[in-house]
Ligand SMILES: Nc1ncnc2c1ncn2[C@@H]1O[C@H](COP(=O)(O)OP(=O)(O)OP(=O)(O)O)[C@@H](O)[C@H]1O
């Protein structure tokens with residue numbers, strides 16, 4: 001829809017939204033004065049460079065397990081699971097259990113419904129130990145259950161705006177749910193391969209990947225890889241091959257529903273599939289929207305993050321009208337919330353006013369541990385389970401699971 005500069009009203013039901021409704025909104029906090037104030041305030045964490053920190057970006061596609069080879073890794077979360085980066089602007093979580101209580105090296109098995117948590121095996125690989133420690137830190141009493149949904153949920157994580165937290169959200173929700181007894185698949189549908197990197201799944205050139213499923217009709221089960229250390233989690237990786245898919249798919253029969261077909265033929269038992277979309281509204285994202293039943297939109301709590309949201313909603317409406325009548329925007333997650341800025345608060349209020357209860361109560365703060373985790377081939381859940389980034393994603397996953405359980409009878 002062309003933006004003619006006039007104010008448009010919309011609702012979550014109609015799926016239309018005016019950027020002015022959201023951004024300018026009626027929120028008293030969102031005045032030009034507050035925007036100026038927000039800009040003048042310190043924003044963001046400083047660069048997360050620390051000893052041993054390595055950007056995955058410059059690694060060759062064939063790099064393997066960077067964290068495990070990183071000299072500075074030394075299980076970074078173990079020094080103090082409850083600590084918080086001062087750059088986060090927040091006090092450490094006083095309710096987080098003391099490190100010694102949690103990581104004595106003497107683990108008790110956790111029983112949370114159908115939760116699959118490795119028992120204390122001294123020869124466990126390090127990632128499995130970290131997964132166990134993550135559950136102990138995030139859910140020390142073991143009383144929190146993430147019920148399996150009544151039917152499998154296929155969620156496209158989409159927003160054509162780049163860098164809003166799509167991949168981070170897909171990876172961390174997937175790990176949190178898998179650690180708590182759900183069977184989860186992450187499909188990396190972005191040629192950047194960030195979800196594959198974040199889950200430490202090989203995705204260098206030559207690895208069978210989602211491209212093969214889309215273009216060459218290879219079965220998803222043949223390319224899916226288990227995620228090391230996280231029981232119940234598999235990843236369908238993306239390699240650089242996927243970069244050509246947007247063009248190659250143009251001439252392919254039923255080009256919009258290739259992924260839907262592949263998922264329909266996927267016979268493994270699963271509770272969640274998260275499809276990590278690229279930052280565009282091209283054929284790959286359309287494939288995700290046709291395959292998904294739900295859309296999860298991460299929205300970064302910053303002014304420009306709302307630009308183009310209308311376009312995304314229009315695309316979702318078009319897919320729903322013509323290709324996938326079941327599709328619904330079920331979940332909005334506010335990410336990279338910086339509580340030092342009034343703008344973040346104004347954006348949150350406007351998004352909540354517009355989308356109502358589709359917006360998860362849990363809000364993910366800007367947190368340096370979240371951005372460090374992928375360089376160790378880990379989610380923040382295992383990298384630093386005591387950080388506010390991890391606890392927020394844990395809460396978001398819990399909300400998602402509870403909503404899923406309300407879809408019908410629990411399995
Ligand atoms: N809560 C957070 N706190 C701090 N940094 C974050 C947070 N969430 C994401 N990041 C960082 O922001 C950057 C962008 O996040 P991410 O890759 O998840 O976004 P994206 O929407 O998937 O990006 P793209 O559109 O390129 O696929 C990454 O470097 C990530 O580590």
Ligand SMILES: [Mg+2]
Nearest residue numbers: 166167190194
């Ligand atoms: Mg991404």
